[in-house]
Amino acid sequence: MDKLARLMDRLAKKEGVNDTLLSGVKIFKASQYQARQPLCYEQGVFIVGQGSKQVFLDGRAYTYDPDTYLVLSVPLPAECETHATRDNPLLSLMLDIDMQVLNKIIGQMGDDIDHTLIKQNEKHQGIFLARTTPDIKNSVTRLLSALLSPVEARVLGRSIAQELLFRIICGENASSLYALAMKNTNLSRVDKALKNIHGNYWDTMDVENLAALVNMSPSSFHRAFKDVTASSPIQYLKKVRLNKARALLAEEGVRVNEAATRVGYESATQFSREFKRYFGTSPVRFIAANSF
Numbered sequence: 001m002d003k004l005a006r007l008m009d010r011l012a013k014k015e016g017v018n019d020t021l022l023s024g025v026k027i028f029k030a031s032q033y034q035a036r037q038p039l040c041y042e043q044g045v046f047i048v049g050q051g052s053k054q055v056f057l058d059g060r061a062y063t064y065d066p067d068t069y070l071v072l073s074v075p076l077p078a079e080c081e082t083h084a085t086r087d088n089p090l091l092s093l094m095l096d097i098d099m100q101v102l103n104k105i106i107g108q109m110g111d112d113i114d115h116t117l118i119k120q121n122e123k124h125q126g127i128f129l130a131r132t133t134p135d136i137k138n139s140v141t142r143l144l145s146a147l148l149s150p151v152e153a154r155v156l157g158r159s160i161a162q163e164l165l166f167r168i169i170c171g172e173n174a175s176s177l178y179a180l181a182m183k184n185t186n187l188s189r190v191d192k193a194l195k196n197i198h199g200n201y202w203d204t205m206d207v208e209n210l211a212a213l214v215n216m217s218p219s220s221f222h223r224a225f226k227d228v229t230a231s232s233p234i235q236y237l238k239k240v241r242l243n244k245a246r247a248l249l250a251e252e253g254v255r256v257n258e259a260a261t262r263v264g265y266e267s268a269t270q271f272s273r274e275f276k277r278y279f280g281t282s283p284v285r286f287i288a289a290n291s292f
Contacts, residue, residue: 004066004137005050007144008091017094021153024096025143025161031089034082038278040243041078044096045168046070047132047140051090054081055127058230062129069136071168073097073176074126074191075198076229077239093140095164099181105166106181113178124179124187126228130172139164186224189214193225193233201240202264207233242278245271249283250290256283 012018012029019026036056046053052065056079064070084090106113143160146152169177179187193210210233211221225233241263248259260271276282281289 002049002066004141004144005091007141007148008049008093009089011144011147012091020147021150022147022157022161024098025147025157026094028092028094029089030082030084031086032084034080034084036079036081037280038239038243039078039080040240041072041076041080042094042096043072043075044094045165046072047093047095047136049091049093049140051082051084051088051092053083053090053092055079056081057127062127064129067132068129069132069168070127070129071174071177072127073124073180073187074194074228076126077231077236077243078127093144095161097165097177097180101162101165102169102177102181105162105169106178109169123227124176124185125230126176126187126190128173128176130168130174133167133171136164136167136171139167187228189216189221190225190228193221194229194236197233197237197240201237201244202262204264205233205237238274239278241265242275245275245283246279246286249287256287259283 047069055062179185245259260268265271
């Protein structure tokens, strides 16, 4: 392991997602290969210390590894494949995109911003890759080191995390982060609609209401939404509901009918049919495979 991977490994006490001493910063560890499967990615920056992952969205594969990081300017349901072994586990840092911090950094940059990056009507997909530069690796190393100490995490953690986000903003392909921070860009409007979907996914929703929420016509909103997420609003909502239902079945042990109701399905039969189509197995078989 190199230094980044060793630090991540010390912070990853278990398989899967590990919280750290700093909210908004997590470490992910996987010690075996995971075949391509649906997953709902959160909005954030994903920097790998060891191993690699592939995200599949709209017919394109996004591979991130120690030399390339991934940024999601909005939460996205996609498909993911993990390349890892017990001897060479995947280790990655996940940094939330805090909108207050993002706005603060961009405000402080002032006239040093490349304004060609922030055209209001430009199309922005909610995902991009960029090279992990030495400056970014240096910021990540110092952040990970600080997270090993409670006092350093309290005193230095926030400032180093802000520095890392600044490096990402100044890195390649970061125009979507500027668009996210601006008012009235298609990306910022779609982000507002997505926050409503994630906060109320169990409620009845339609394109007209979502479009009205962000002051767009239904047709313009539908086009902008698909540009950003590679899904229609209704497809996106369905994927969010199914991912939430899978978590309920796996983590809370709820019954199939209850999971269906809690994520907004009126028909358990329809829920089971769409769950099997999306995940490749029925809810009942999923429960059996995840029972211990």
